[in-house]
Amino acid sequence: xxxxxxxxEGPSRRAAAALVREKVxxxxxxxxxxxxxxxxxxxxxxxxxxxxxxxxxxxLLREESFGLLVLDTEAEDSAAWxxxxxxxxxxxxxxxxLLLVSSERPEGRLLTEALSGTLAYAVRPxxxxxxxxxxxxxxxxxxxRRDDAEASLASEWKAELRREREVRATVEGRLxxxxxxxxxxxxxxxxxxxxxxxxxxxxxxVEPSVSWEAFTxxxxxxxxGHGYMNLIHPEDREGVWKDWAQVLRRPTPYSSxxxxxxxxxxxxxxxxxxxxxxxxxxxxxxxxxxxxxxxEQRKHELALRESEEQFRAFFNxxxxxxxxxxxxxxxxxxxxxxxxxVTGYSAQELVGMNYIDLVHPEERPxxxxxxxxxxxxxxxxxxxxxxxxxxDGGDMWVEIxxxLLRDESGxxxxxxxxxxxxxxxxxxxxxxxxxxSVVESSxxxxxxxxxxxxxxxxxxxxxxxxxxxxxxxxxGLSVLDTVHPDDRRIIEQEVFPAIEREGRWVxxxxxxxxxxxxAIPVFTQYFLVRDSESGQKTGLGCISRDITERKRSEERxxxxxxxxxxxxxxxxxxxxxxMRVAELAASxxxxxxxxxxxQPEGTPRWLExxxxxxxxxxxxxxxxxxxxxxxxxxxxDALSTSGQAVLVDIRETRALGPMHRALLEAMEAVSVxxxxxxxxxxxxxxxxxxxxxxxxxxxxxDRGMAEELAYxxxxxxxxxxxxxxxxxxxxxxxxxLSIASHELKTPLTPLxxxxxxxxxxxxVESLGDSAERMxxxxxxxxxxxxxxxxxxxxxxxxxxxxxxxxxxxxxxxDLSALVRELVERYEPQAQRAxxxxxxxxxxxxxxxxxxxxxxxxxxxxxxxxxxxxxxxPVHVRVSASGGTARLEVRDEGIGIEPQxxxxxxxxxxxxxxxxxxxGLGLGLYITRQIVEAHGGCVRAESAPGQGATFTVTLPLxxxxxxxxxxxxxxxxxxx
Numbered sequence: 001x002x003x004x005x006x007x008x009e010g011p012s013r014r015a016a017a018a019l020v021r022e023k024v025x026x027x028x029x030x031x032x033x034x035x036x037x038x039x040x041x042x043x044x045x046x047x048x049x050x051x052x053x054x055x056x057x058x059x060l061l062r063e064e065s066f067g068l069l070v071l072d073t074e075a076e077d078s079a080a081w082x083x084x085x086x087x088x089x090x091x092x093x094x095x096x097x098l099l100l101v102s103s104e105r106p107e108g109r110l111l112t113e114a115l116s117g118t119l120a121y122a123v124r125p126x127x128x129x130x131x132x133x134x135x136x137x138x139x140x141x142x143x144x145r146r147d148d149a150e151a152s153l154a155s156e157w158k159a160e161l162r163r164e165r166e167v168r169a170t171v172e173g174r175l176x177x178x179x180x181x182x183x184x185x186x187x188x189x190x191x192x193x194x195x196x197x198x199x200x201x202x203x204x205x206v207e208p209s210v211s212w213e214a215f216t217x218x219x220x221x222x223x224x225g226h227g228y229m230n231l232i233h234p235e236d237r238e239g240v241w242k243d244w245a246q247v248l249r250r251p252t253p254y255s256s257x258x259x260x261x262x263x264x265x266x267x268x269x270x271x272x273x274x275x276x277x278x279x280x281x282x283x284x285x286x287x288x289x290x291x292x293x294x295x296e297q298r299k300h301e302l303a304l305r306e307s308e309e310q311f312r313a314f315f316n317x318x319x320x321x322x323x324x325x326x327x328x329x330x331x332x333x334x335x336x337x338x339x340x341x342v343t344g345y346s347a348q349e350l351v352g353m354n355y356i357d358l359v360h361p362e363e364r365p366x367x368x369x370x371x372x373x374x375x376x377x378x379x380x381x382x383x384x385x386x387x388x389x390x391x392d393g394g395d396m397w398v399e400i401x402x403x404l405l406r407d408e409s410g411x412x413x414x415x416x417x418x419x420x421x422x423x424x425x426x427x428x429x430x431x432x433x434x435x436x437s438v439v440e441s442s443x444x445x446x447x448x449x450x451x452x453x454x455x456x457x458x459x460x461x462x463x464x465x466x467x468x469x470x471x472x473x474x475x476g477l478s479v480l481d482t483v484h485p486d487d488r489r490i491i492e493q494e495v496f497p498a499i500e501r502e503g504r505w506v507x508x509x510x511x512x513x514x515x516x517x518x519a520i521p522v523f524t525q526y527f528l529v530r531d532s533e534s535g536q537k538t539g540l541g542c543i544s545r546d547i548t549e550r551k552r553s554e555e556r557x558x559x560x561x562x563x564x565x566x567x568x569x570x571x572x573x574x575x576x577x578x579m580r581v582a583e584l585a586a587s588x589x590x591x592x593x594x595x596x597x598x599q600p601e602g603t604p605r606w607l608e609x610x611x612x613x614x615x616x617x618x619x620x621x622x623x624x625x626x627x628x629x630x631x632x633x634x635x636x637d638a639l640s641t642s643g644q645a646v647l648v649d650i651r652e653t654r655a656l657g658p659m660h661r662a663l664l665e666a667m668e669a670v671s672v673x674x675x676x677x678x679x680x681x682x683x684x685x686x687x688x689x690x691x692x693x694x695x696x697x698x699x700x701x702d703r704g705m706a707e708e709l710a711y712x713x714x715x716x717x718x719x720x721x722x723x724x725x726x727x728x729x730x731x732x733x734x735x736x737l738s739i740a741s742h743e744l745k746t747p748l749t750p751l752x753x754x755x756x757x758x759x760x761x762x763x764v765e766s767l768g769d770s771a772e773r774m775x776x777x778x779x780x781x782x783x784x785x786x787x788x789x790x791x792x793x794x795x796x797x798x799x800x801x802x803x804x805x806x807x808x809x810x811x812x813x814d815l816s817a818l819v820r821e822l823v824e825r826y827e828p829q830a831q832r833a834x835x836x837x838x839x840x841x842x843x844x845x846x847x848x849x850x851x852x853x854x855x856x857x858x859x860x861x862x863x864x865x866x867x868x869x870x871x872x873p874v875h876v877r878v879s880a881s882g883g884t885a886r887l888e889v890r891d892e893g894i895g896i897e898p899q900x901x902x903x904x905x906x907x908x909x910x911x912x913x914x915x916x917x918x919g920l921g922l923g924l925y926i927t928r929q930i931v932e933a934h935g936g937c938v939r940a941e942s943a944p945g946q947g948a949t950f951t952v953t954l955p956l957x958x959x960x961x962x963x964x965x966x967x968x969x970x971x972x973x974x975x
Contacts, residue, residue: 026070043132046067068135133639196290197289205226218263254274268293321421322339323336323355330368333414362565367386397419402415411612439459446542447839450539465513474863479542484509491509522545524544562584567581567712592616623667645674677714847957857887859954860926869893888950890947890949891948895946896940905940931952
């Protein structure tokens with residue numbers, strides 16, 4: 001690159017020119033020249049303005065001011081460009097001018113002198129640094145003008161022409177000399193490894209080339225003229241034509257690159273260079289050139305360029321932070337976007353910063369020492385969890401991998417460091433550490449399996465439960481291996497389908513200790529483990545809890561519940577109750593259970609020995625018979641004195657004080673629990689539980705269960721004894737009532753007959769008023785005797801009913817006629833009670849009933865109505881409908897409280913005070929029993945002060961197997 005300039009103008013014009021040196025006008029150049037010029041102008045802070053044609057340049061030069069004009073002397077329309085530039089330099093005061101030329105030929109220098117202004121020229125191929133230096137020197141000078149520019153231009157032009165003629169004469173002589181050596185040159189070129197070619201000025205091949213034919217495998221006839229273009233790759237031919245067209249218009253050295261078909265039918269990339277051979281007249285006589293196979297070179301360059309591009313792309317787009325560091329000063333030279341992102345600094349802030357400034361103060365000594373070791377030649381591996389400080393002051397954790405780059409002489413050039421932000425992972429590791437600590441200390445079993453069900457991890461509680469000593473034993477275990485064989489069906493048929501369907505399963509299973517084979521009940525939850533981002537299944541989780549104690553508690557509770565129901569559901573004798581409890585215990589909470597009751601002399605009477613193995617029961621019974629009596633007495637005393645169950649672990653002591661060793665061996669017990677049956681301060685008996693399972697040792701909860709059972713069993717025994725006593729008392733009472741009723745009935749019959757005879761034989765005429773008084777006294781005596789007879793009959797009926805001896809003598813009875821007869825019979829009693837009886841009855845209602853018992857029912861209802869409704873009317877109605885007779889007796893008396901309606905049909909019960917109304921309270925009870933014996937029903941409806949209505953319904957067909965419809969009438973208590 002060369003530069004020439006003229007003397008400049010004054011300071012004022014230079015200052016004015018500086019204002020317009022911001023824009024640079026340049027033509028559209030080739031890719032390499034354009035890139036070089038734009039890069040140089042960017043360095044100098046100038047704005048390039050590119051135009052396609054000289055006309056566009058002229059327009060812009062008229063409208064705008066430019067501090068620099070660039071002119072390509074080898075452009076096709078260079079003359080038009082020159083005119084535009086000359087016009088602008090005259091009109092605008094001479095901007096700076098840069099000429100692009102291909103050599104330092106005189107024409108180039110002449111052209112630079114022909115244009116006014118401060119000039120410089122650049123020789124191709126262009127170099128950015130050379131252009132920058134030339135332009136910087138050029139732009140520092142002001143524009144230069146002279147008034148006699150045109151005269152000087154003409155003079156210098158003529159001088160240059162003379163010099164050109166002289167030079168041309170010299171050149172022609174040299175050319176003649178060159179022509180003489182042309183043959184020698186051709187021979188030399190043919191001997192080279194390059195492919196030589198010779199073309200006419202128009203670009204046609206007119207003479208053969210041995211090297212061309214050897215390379216292409218084609219004859220001269222095949223590539224003659226422009227036939228050689230057929231051997232050039234179709235995609236490259238257009239470019240070759242353009243290159244030829246350019247040099248044919250202006251003869252300059254030719255250069256082109258294209259793919260050529262080799263003799264082996266493979267395309268090879270060739271570099272073609274040629275120069276024009278000029279004749280004496282300065283015209284091109286021919287073109288001479290050569291081809292060089294640059295296929296491998298281009299491949300190498302392409303690979304290198306791709307490698308550089310890949311490295312640059314990797315560096316800039318890497319997911320990890322990357323930096324190039326000065327190995328001596330520690331300054332950051334180049335950083336990528338990721339490093340800016342993770343540190344919070346911009347690239348401008350990071351470049352030039354010492355990397356130690358990013359390191360946490362506590363770790364800076366280690367960071368400096370690490371860089372020193374790396375520069376010293378030590379291989380530094382990745383540094384785990386090094387702390388850095390972000391721009392906002394927050395801590396971050398990074399991993400750094402670094403390598404040292406050296407130059408050809410081995411001197412440290414720079415350090416390439418890869419910085420990975422592992423803050424999230426570090427926090428996750430800390431969190432995982434805490435989680436693992438929690439999981440390992442958890443009493444629950446926690447397992448992680450892969451998607452195929454193979455165990456990956458089991459915590460310490462799980463390893464202990466399964467009998468594993470280390471994590472190494474966990475590997476390879478499947479889900480099925482950890483459960484009891486009998487529960488594997490549940491895993492296959494329930495657990496796996498539920499997990500596939502719902503993602504989880506919860507329930508009870510039995511785990512198995514792989515070392516001892518022991519089955520352990522566990523409450524288990526299986527669940528799918530999924531990736532938090534993709535949602536894909538990554539494994540199977542399992543959380544289990546040992547529920548042995550819960551199962552035992554449930555077993556104890558179930559046993560207590562069933563035993564309580566058994567004790568409460570029956571009033572059987574005490575022996576039967578305790579035997580059933582022993583059998584229930586031996587099937588659940590004990591291997592063997594023994595129950596006994598204390599005899600009056602204080603010795604035990606063993607009622608039952610229940611064992612899960614029936615064959616062992618006889619051995620236990622034999623041991624009980626051989627056990628010394630004082631030993632059992634001492635045990636009873638100990639139980640009654642302490643008030644608590646006795647608990648023994650046979651593994652610690654083979655015999656407990658008074659208990660015989662042979663008995664323990666017969667029971668095959670490892671743990672024994674004995675409890676006394678105590679009621680009202682007295683020991684009624686003893687229950688002994690024995691466990692033969694080493695894993696089932698009795699504890700405090702079992703003690704509580706035994707004491708609760710003993711309390712309930714003792715109460716049941718006490719109740720059974722009291723019930724038996726009550727039953728005996730009731731039987732004695734019923735026997736007494738039956739005997740007393742018969743004994744009372746015996747004198748009443750003759751007494752009634754005697755009073756009746758006395759009344760008939762009483763002489764009324766002779767006694768006068770005294771006879772009337774006596775007749776009235778006799779009638780009163782008869783009524784009292786009848787009343788007493790009714791009471792005695794009631795007691796007899798109660799005895800019969802309680803004994804189940806109430807007999808019915810069925811016959812065809814007209815209920816309407818029966819009721820009319822009884823109403824007439826009760827008229828005198830109604831008059832004495834100042835009441836009236838109103839009867840409404842169907843003409844005839846026939847049914848199969850016991851006449852005397854129906855009379856008893858109607859009499860009881862009429863007596864009640866007249867007794868509690870005295871002074872008010874009584875309404876009686878008899879009707880039939882649908883195979884059922886209906887008797888209704890309604891009074892308007894004092895009524896009955898609602899809470900008393902449910903008990904008026906029970907024995908010895910009444911709704912009012914017996915002080916005012918008397919009676920035994922048996923009438924309605926007997927009425928209900930008679931009606932129900934006929935298959936009928938009796939009901940009462942009443943309210944205080946509103947009277948009472950008693951309704952009896954009887955089937956016309958008489959009693960049947962069908963149950964009585966009186967379901968709402970309460971049953972009589974058993975006592």
